Amino acid sequence: MTSTQPLAALNEIPAYLQTLLDYEKQAVQHLAPDVWGYLSGGAMREISVGQNLSQFERIQLIPRHLNDLTQGNTSLELFGQHYPHPIFLAPIGHQQLFHPQGEAATTLAAEVMQSNYVLSTFTNTAMDQLNPHNPYKWFQLYWQGSREKSYPLIGQAEQYGFKAIVITVDAPHVGIRDRERQLAFHLPNDMQHPHTPTHISFPDVSPSEHKLFNGLMKVSPKWDDIEWLVKNTQLPVLLKGVLHPADAKKAIELGVQGLIISNHGGRILDTSISPLTALEIIKDHLPADIPLLYDGGIRRGTDVFKALALGASAVLIGRPYIYGLATAGALGVAHVIRTLLEEFEVTMALMGTATLKEINRDYIYRS
Numbered sequence: 001m002t003s004t005q006p007l008a009a010l011n012e013i014p015a016y017l018q019t020l021l022d023y024e025k026q027a028v029q030h031l032a033p034d035v036w037g038y039l040s041g042g043a044m045r046e047i048s049v050g051q052n053l054s055q056f057e058r059i060q061l062i063p064r065h066l067n068d069l070t071q072g073n074t075s076l077e078l079f080g081q082h083y084p085h086p087i088f089l090a091p092i093g094h095q096q097l098f099h100p101q102g103e104a105a106t107t108l109a110a111e112v113m114q115s116n117y118v119l120s121t122f123t124n125t126a127m128d129q130l131n132p133h134n135p136y137k138w139f140q141l142y143w144q145g146s147r148e149k150s151y152p153l154i155g156q157a158e159q160y161g162f163k164a165i166v167i168t169v170d171a172p173h174v175g176i177r178d179r180e181r182q183l184a185f186h187l188p189n190d191m192q193h194p195h196t197p198t199h200i201s202f203p204d205v206s207p208s209e210h211k212l213f214n215g216l217m218k219v220s221p222k223w224d225d226i227e228w229l230v231k232n233t234q235l236p237v238l239l240k241g242v243l244h245p246a247d248a249k250k251a252i253e254l255g256v257q258g259l260i261i262s263n264h265g266g267r268i269l270d271t272s273i274s275p276l277t278a279l280e281i282i283k284d285h286l287p288a289d290i291p292l293l294y295d296g297g298i299r300r301g302t303d304v305f306k307a308l309a310l311g312a313s314a315v316l317i318g319r320p321y322i323y324g325l326a327t328a329g330a331l332g333v334a335h336v337i338r339t340l341l342e343e344f345e346v347t348m349a350l351m352g353t354a355t356l357k358e359i360n361r362d363y364i365y366r367s
């Protein structure tokens with residue numbers, strides 16, 4: 001692939017690829033069964049995976065008519081920066097599992113579509129390989145077991161022009177994923193992760209100590225590490241995976257500037273609260289100007305609208321853009337973003353809202 005060639009074909013997409021769900025149906029045909037299980041699956045019985053999708057069906061839209069929308073636009077401002085639209089790409093690790101060009105293809109597509117992307121700690125493509133002048137990129141940090149080991153990643157994110165640090169706090173332990181275990185999924189031994197080993201090493205525990213509580217939990221991040229992080233970077237810090245309003249309040253008190261309300265796509269803790277419900281609750285507990293972002297189950301433009309109506313400033317998509325990547329590389333990712341954005345724009349027009357600021361709970365109904 002040369003850099004822009006495949007994207008020139010954006011207008012020649014086959015007719016069977018109309019929606020994000022169409023990409024899901026195609027992607028399964030491009031991936032080995034264990035990789036498909038890893039990508040599409042979730043924790044335990046995958047109840048949260050299903051609920052992340054079905055929660056949107058319970059919310060009905062109440063359109064307003066006859067408004068003047070001729071000045072309409074989808075732009076927003078976050079942390080003093082302008083973003084053309086609210087559809088961002090969630091951090092997803094190990095993207096060369098899904099396409100040989102991995103994050104290089106994804107980030108190219110995101111840049112062309114002016115979609116803010118969040119690069120995972122577990123990227124196969126190094127931060128310095130990405131366009132330093134693209135203003136729409138954030139870095140997702142998985143805590144590296146200590147401040148000393150985490151700090152270099154933060155320094156590099158600052159050096160290479162990333163605009164925010166997203167620290168994921170909902171996965172101090174990997175989810176118990178039945179499907180993945182049954183399929184014996186594991187990462188290829190020769191896979192390159194330029195910034196970190198894939199798993200932080202467990203501290204040694206004595207025979208009398210508990211392997212999990214005295215081991216892994218010793219090196220997982222704590223609230224004072226968040227406080228330290230906020231003080232040791234010039235970039236805004238967001239917490240990803242917050243679901244409890246008390247955690248949300250505490251984070252903001254410590255100087256965290258935004259939250260991503262998420263249950264990690266249902267991959268960590270099965271039957272966790274639906275993130276859309278959590279978004280609504282957390283919105284009511286925080287000052288109105290604190291940016292809340294949302295991810296989990298966004299598949300249609302109407303889903304984007306509903307998340308914004310419940311208090312999100314922007315949304316992130318995870319699996320759908322990887323379905324695009326697996327199906328058609330950078331072109332597929334770009335088309336997934338464009339499809340969702342067009343659906344959202346049409347939804348805004350049909351709902352009678354000209355700007356994101358106008359979207360609120362008055363436009364939705366729950367029976």
Ligand SMILES: Cc1cc2nc3c(=O)[nH]c(=O)nc-3n(C[C@H](O)[C@H](O)[C@H](O)COP(=O)(O)O)c2cc1C
Nearest residue numbers: 090091092093120168264265295296297317318319
């Ligand atoms: C295969 C896969 C890998 C992921 N890797 C990461 C990661 O490295 N860091 C992270 O914070 N979240 C990770 N996530 C979670 C996503 O960022 C996001 O929260 C989730 O995919 C959103 O749900 P959706 O897939 O329904 O859009 C991953 C999700 C998937 C499916």
